[in-house]
Structures are given as C-alpha cells and as structure tokens.
Amino acid sequence: MAVVTAKRAARQRSGERYFRAATLVAALLVLGLLGGVALSLLHGAWPALAHFKFAFLTREIWNPVTAQFGALAPIYGTLMTSLIAMLVAVPIGCGVAIFLTELCPRGLRRPVGVAIELLAAVPSIIFGIWGLFVLAPLLQRHVQPWLIAHLGPVPGIGRLFQGPPFGIGVLSAGLVLAIMVLPFIAAVMRDVFDTVPDVLKESGYALGATTWEVIWNVVVPYSRIGIVGGIMLGLGRALGETMAVTFVIGNAHRVSASLLAPGTTISASIANEFTEAVGDLYTSSLVALGVLLFVITFAVIAAARFMLLRLDRRALSGV
Amino acid sequence: MSTPGDGIPVQDTAFVSEQKRRAAEGGLNLKPSSRMPAPGSPEPRRAVGAAPAARIEDAVFSCRDVSVLYADKPGLSNVSIDIARQQVLAVIGPSGCGKSTFLRCLNRMNDTIAGARVTGSILLEGRDILGKEQDVAQLRAQVGMVFQKPNPFPKSIFENVAYGPRIHGLARGSADLDDIVCASLRRAGLWNEVKDRLSRPGTSLSGGQQQRLCIARTIAVQPEVILMDEPCSALDPVATARIEDLIDELRASYTIVIVTHSMQQAARVSQRTAYFHLGELIEVGETNRVFTNPRQKLTEDYISGRFG
Numbered sequence: 001m002a003v004v005t006a007k008r009a010a011r012q013r014s015g016e017r018y019f020r021a022a023t024l025v026a027a028l029l030v031l032g033l034l035g036g037v038a039l040s041l042l043h044g045a046w047p048a049l050a051h052f053k054f055a056f057l058t059r060e061i062w063n064p065v066t067a068q069f070g071a072l073a074p075i076y077g078t079l080m081t082s083l084i085a086m087l088v089a090v091p092i093g094c095g096v097a098i099f100l101t102e103l104c105p106r107g108l109r110r111p112v113g114v115a116i117e118l119l120a121a122v123p124s125i126i127f128g129i130w131g132l133f134v135l136a137p138l139l140q141r142h143v144q145p146w147l148i149a150h151l152g153p154v155p156g157i158g159r160l161f162q163g164p165p166f167g168i169g170v171l172s173a174g175l176v177l178a179i180m181v182l183p184f185i186a187a188v189m190r191d192v193f194d195t196v197p198d199v200l201k202e203s204g205y206a207l208g209a210t211t212w213e214v215i216w217n218v219v220v221p222y223s224r225i226g227i228v229g230g231i232m233l234g235l236g237r238a239l240g241e242t243m244a245v246t247f248v249i250g251n252a253h254r255v256s257a258s259l260l261a262p263g264t265t266i267s268a269s270i271a272n273e274f275t276e277a278v279g280d281l282y283t284s285s286l287v288a289l290g291v292l293l294f295v296i297t298f299a300v301i302a303a304a305r306f307m308l309l310r311l312d313r314r315a316l317s318g319v
Numbered sequence: 320m321s322t323p324g325d326g327i328p329v330q331d332t333a334f335v336s337e338q339k340r341r342a343a344e345g346g347l348n349l350k351p352s353s354r355m356p357a358p359g360s361p362e363p364r365r366a367v368g369a370a371p372a373a374r375i376e377d378a379v380f381s382c383r384d385v386s387v388l389y390a391d392k393p394g395l396s397n398v399s400i401d402i403a404r405q406q407v408l409a410v411i412g413p414s415g416c417g418k419s420t421f422l423r424c425l426n427r428m429n430d431t432i433a434g435a436r437v438t439g440s441i442l443l444e445g446r447d448i449l450g451k452e453q454d455v456a457q458l459r460a461q462v463g464m465v466f467q468k469p470n471p472f473p474k475s476i477f478e479n480v481a482y483g484p485r486i487h488g489l490a491r492g493s494a495d496l497d498d499i500v501c502a503s504l505r506r507a508g509l510w511n512e513v514k515d516r517l518s519r520p521g522t523s524l525s526g527g528q529q530q531r532l533c534i535a536r537t538i539a540v541q542p543e544v545i546l547m548d549e550p551c552s553a554l555d556p557v558a559t560a561r562i563e564d565l566i567d568e569l570r571a572s573y574t575i576v577i578v579t580h581s582m583q584q585a586a587r588v589s590q591r592t593a594y595f596h597l598g599e600l601i602e603v604g605e606t607n608r609v610f611t612n613p614r615q616k617l618t619e620d621y622i623s624g625r626f627g
C-alpha cells in the first residue's frame with residue numbers, strides 16, 4: 001500500500017514538474033515576444049531616428065515627396081484627442097460608477113452593470129462608422145456652429161473653436177473616443193468604489209452625513225488611487241485606439257489651434273499610410289511613430305498598474 | 320416566534336398600570352385576558368402591545384412595538400423599551416438575536432439597508448423619529464454611533480474628528496474647530512497620545528487608539544445619545560479597559576447604549592441591561608438585578624452560560 005502511494009506521489013511530482021515547465025515556457029514566450037516587438041520596432045525606426053534626430057519629435061512637416069518627416073502633428077493629435085476623451089469620459093464614468101454603487105436600486109444594479117460591460121465590448125470600427133455617418137454630421141450641423149458663434153469670440157479658449165465646421169476633426173475624434181472609453185472607465189471605477197468597506201460609509205452616515213457627503217468625503221478619498229489607476233487604463237485605451245479615430249479625425253498632418261480642424265494621431269497615421277509608404281525613410285518614420293506610441297502607452301499603463309497595486313496593498317492591510 | 324419557558328412577560332408594575340390606563344382610554348384594545356395573564360397559563364406569550372417594557376420617567380428613548388423585517392425575514396419583533404437618561408444600557412443576547420438591529424433602529428441606520436422595514440414607534444425626547452418628516456442627518460447628529468471595528472476615515476487624525484462638526488456647521492471659524500477637536504480628543508482620552516501628530520493618518524494609530532478616535536469623532540458632533548455596537552470586540556484587554564473607563568466617564572453627559580457579548584463588560588459598565596432572544600426583548604432591568612436575579616428562564620440560561 002505504502003509503495004503504491006509513494007509511486008503515485010512520484011508520478012504526481014513529475015507531472016507537476018512538466019506542468020511547471022510548460023507554464024514557464026509560455027510566460028517566457030510572451031516576454032520574448034514583447035522584447036522582440038520592441039527590438040524590431042527600434043530596428044525599423046532606426047533610419048528615420050538617425051536621420052532626423054531629435055527634430056523628429058518637434059517638427060510638424062510630413063512631406064513624403066521631399067522625404068521630410070516630423071512627428072509633432074500625430075503626437076499632438078494623439079494627446080489632444082485623448083485629453084478631450086478623458087475630460088468627457090472621466091466625470092461621466094465616475095458619475096455612472098457612483099450611481100451604480102451608491103444610489104442605484106438593488107434590482108437595477110446588475111442589468112445596468114452588464115449593459116455597460118457589453119458596451120465596452122462593441123468593436124471600435126462600429127464606433128468609427130457611427131462617428132463618421134451619424135456623429136460628425138450632427139456636430140457639423142448643430143454643435144460646431146454654436147461653438148464657433150459663442151465660444152469662438154471668447155479671448156483665450158476662443159482659439160480652440162474657430163474656423164469652418166468640418167464635422168470631422170480633433171474634437172469629433174475626441175468625442176468618439178470618449179464614448180468608447182466611457183463604459184470601460186465606468187466599469188473600472190465601479191469595481192474601485194466597491195472596494196470601499198461598508199463600515200466606513202456607514203460611519204459617515206452615522207455622523208449625519210448625506211449620501212453626497214459620504215461619496216465625496218469618504219468614498220472618493222478612500223479610492224483615489226484606484227480612481228487614478230482607472231483613468232490611466234482608460235487613457236491607455238484612448239491613446240492606442242486606431243480605427244474609430246481614423247474614421248473621424250480627417251487625417252491631416254497639421255497642428256491647428258482649433259479643435260474643429262482636422263488632424264491626425266499616431267495610430268491613424270500608421271494605419272492610413274503604411275500600405276502606400278514608398279522609400280525607406282517614409283516607412284521608417286512610420287515605424288518610429290509606432291515606437292513613440294509604444295513608449296507613451298507603456299508609460300501610462302505602467303503608471304496605472306503601479307497605482308492599482310498600491311490600492312491593492314492598502315486594501316490588504318485593512319485600512 | 321414563540322419562546323418557551325417564561326412566565327410573566329411584564330416586569331414593571333408601573334408599566335402595567337400605564338397599559339391599563341392607555342387601554343382604558345381606548346388607545347389600546349387589549350383583551351382583559353391578555354393584559355394580565357395568569358402565571359403559568361398557556362397564553363400566547365406576546366399579545367398585542369403587551370411586550371415587556373419597563374416604563375421610565377423622563378426617558379430619552381421610548382420604543383413601542385418596534386419590529387424590523389429584513390426582506391420579510393423578521394430581525395426584531397415587537398420590542399418595547401425605555402432608555403434612561405445619562406445611564407448606560409447594555410444590550411446582551413446570543414448572536415443573531417437582533418441586538419445590532421435594535422441599535423440601528425435608534426439612529427435609523429437600518430434605512431441604509433435595502434429591504435429593511437421598521438415598524439412601531441420610537442420616541443426620542445417625545446418626538447417620533449420613524450416618521451417621514453424626521454431629518455435623518457439631524458437625528459444621527461443627535462444619536463451618534465460607534466462601530467464594532469475601529470474604522471477611521473482615510474483622513475488625518477484631526478480631520479477625522481473635525482469631519483462631523485464641519486458637515487453640521489458646528490464651528491465658527493477655524494480656532495473654534497480646533498477647540499472642538501481638542502476637547503473631543505481629550506474627552507475620548509486620546510489627546511495626550513496624539514497631540515503631536517494630528518496630521519498623521521487616523522489609520523496610523525493602534526486599534527484601541529483608533530476606537531477612541533472613533534468615539535472622539537462621535538462626540539465632536541455633541542450628540543445626546545451614543546450607540547456602541549460591540550466597541551471592544553476587536554480590542555485587547557488593556558484597550559478594552561480604557562474604553563470601559565471612558566464609557567463610565569461619558570455617562571455623566573451622554574446616554575449610552577452598548578451592545579456587548581461579554582457579560583462581565585455589561586456588568587461592569589451598565590446600569591441597566593436588556594436581554595434579547597430571537598428578535599424579542601425578553602427582559603430588561605437594573606443590571607445588578609438582571610444578573611443576580613433574572614426573572615426569565617431564558618435570561619438565566621444565557622447569563623449562566625448554558626447557551627449563546
């Protein structure tokens with residue numbers, strides 16, 4: 001009997017070993033792939049980076065005919081559309097999350113939560129088509145003329161709202177992005193708000209605080225790191241989004257003061273131009289754009305992970 | 320919900336005569352037989368309105384026939400009790416008997432639980448607090464609560480105590496707020512330990528200190544009543560002793576209701592004790608009397624450690 005058991009244990013041990021090795025290989029494979037992608041990106045980008053040096057980051061010009069390339073317009077477009085998306089999506093996403101965790105009747109919580117998760121799963125090309133055929137004309141006809149008429153003359157921010165209403169442009173791209181990341185941010189925030197212990201909220205109520213005071217003074221401070229993490233994750237998505245943006249941004253390599261003017265983003269430029277890029281420097285410049293996007297999103301996601309990690313640790317230490 | 324083995328449900332003759340008076344006035348339609356059940360008779364133990372309650376003159380709280388349903392599951396049944404001014408009432412009973420539920424009725428904390436329904440009447444200083452007109456925030460400022468687990472807000476020590484006065488606008492200016500915080504921390508016996516680190520997070524304190532911080536936070540709002548739900552169950556004996564001393568001091572200015580699982584603690588800190596069982600109030604009276612000479616078999620079984 002004892003012999004059989006020992007044999008069995010030995011077999012289990014070796015099975016364990018194989019399993020471990022297999023998972024280790026899988027993990028290493030992913031790491032290797034990531035390294036490979038980074039290396040081949042750098043390799044592909046090298047001619048352009050070596051040729052234009054630092055000026056690649058600061059020049060607006062993008063001229064395939066004279067082979068002059070600068071990344072300023074795509075960088076600006078990427079950051080600007082993401083900023084608009086965040087400005088719109090974060091407050092609304094927070095509101096949705098607060099409604100779901102604090103105010104929503106129990107029975108409605110799950111259906112609304114599931115609906116939001118489904119919304120987050122809609123393919124981005126759908127948003128692109130919708131943005132081009134529905135949102136852009138709507139903005140062009142009704143919203144942008146109003147912005148131009150009322151905000152355009154305002155000193156300072158007025159410059160953001162001048163020029164003809166194209167419909168497509170940086171603002172439209174930002175709004176489409178906002179709609180895309182909104183469900184994602186709402187879902188993450190809801191999970192973050194759910195980590196606030198009930199007893200903490202109850203002690204707020206027990207002091208005579210209103211629901212609003214409890215949310216603002218207890219829930220938000222307690223989950224502030226998670227909120228930042230959720231925002232960063234949403235930002236990471238917005239920065240890298242390609243399809244929807246390509247449809248509605250207008251794809252012009254220009255840095256315009258006006259948000260209504262067409263522009264471009266890093267990923268939109270790459271998607272648009274890669275197939276028609278002739279000449280080593282052109283291709284290499286597009287790859288260099290890819291490197292930039294890689295660096296920006298990597299930094300954002302890393303910051304988000306770091307903050308969420310700190311939240312986890314705090315939750316574990318039972319604050 | 321029937322409870323075996325009890326004889327006379329009504330302890331205080333004063334209450335009985337009060338019941339008679341109210342019945343005579345037509346306020347209660349008690350059948351004569353349910354008013355004065357013969358000892359040992361197979362009466363249904365609790366007839367309408369005849370829950371055991373000790374009438375107290377000048378009570379802070381008077382609860383009559385308070386019942387709580389959690390989504391149709393009873394959490395508390397027909398509890399009638401008076402809570403005396405500037406005394407400590409200990410609430411004891413086996414786990415799940417409705418102690419917390421009862422406590423949370425007194426500051427309407429059950430409102431925050433979806434599906435919880437409270438019926439009956441609870442008068443605080445003669446004013447019905449269960450009505451729709453009652454401003455819940457104001458009620459909770461008047462009836463503070465300390466929870467089982469110390470749970471300071473994710474804010475500094477100072478801000479933890481200042482929070483209540485801030486939201487209720489109790490302080491005129493920041494110097495006044497400083498005074499309130501200082502006085503509250505002193506009353507909670509925490510001032511000497513934290514006066515040099517008021518800006519540190521409240522969570523940086525030890526468990527016992529955190530609980531005293533929570534008490535300071537509660538008294539900073541200048542409540543009339545303080546409810547405590549097993550405030551010492553997460554603390555070591557030394558920290559527990561400090562809180563018990565504190566409760567004894569606070570009694571001079573506040574009415575305190577404390578839920579506890581420790582019979583010794585109930586005996587040490589309280590003047591009156593209420594024993595709950597399966598959502599019903601079985602017995603309430605002078606702590607000494609309840610512990611030395613319980614009138615109900617259930618109470619006797621519980622305090623002699625036969626169950627619970």
Ligand SMILES: Nc1ncnc2c1ncn2[C@@H]1O[C@H](COP(=O)(O)OP(=O)(O)OP(=O)(O)O)[C@@H](O)[C@H]1O
Binds near residue numbers: 394412413415417419
């Ligand atoms: N939020 C709730 N939802 C549903 N039922 C509840 C809820 N809170 C309490 N109950 C039920 O009400 C009854 C009384 O609970 P309560 O928490 O008042 O007991 P307790 O005497 O405080 O127990 P303990 O000593 O364990 O704290 C229990 O049967 C419990 O299951």
Ligand SMILES: [Mg+2]
Binds near residue numbers: 418420548
């Ligand atoms: Mg309890």
